[in-house]
Amino acid sequence: MKFPNEKTLAKMRKKLEKSPGTLMLSENPTAAEQLRWDICQLFVKYTNSHDLKNIELAQALDVHESEVSKILHHRIESFSTDKLLALLGKLYPRHKILLKSA
Secondary structure (H helix, E strand, O other), X not given: OOOOOHHHHHHHHHHHHOOOOOXXXXXXXXXXXXXXXXHHHHHHHHHHHOOOOHHHHXXXXXXXXXXXXXHHOOOHHXXXXXXXXXXXXXXXXXXXXXXXXX
């Protein structure tokens, strides 16, 4: 396989500019931000381990696919902790959340 030509790379760059990408935490996140980010990570791990598409996860959670996309891209400002925990409970109904201090 050879390296893509400049025209192909330009198309890829243009497409990626519109891609939401995954957000990282700020340098000093609050405890709530860290918790919501960690919960989003659980959704990513679940999706990967069950080889699900976004639409399949949306159906399992009974939400719109756009909400799943926000969760999987760590758009933590879009959700309350309660909302994320409620959705996580749909995937892991018997799961218990344990908090530990840093």
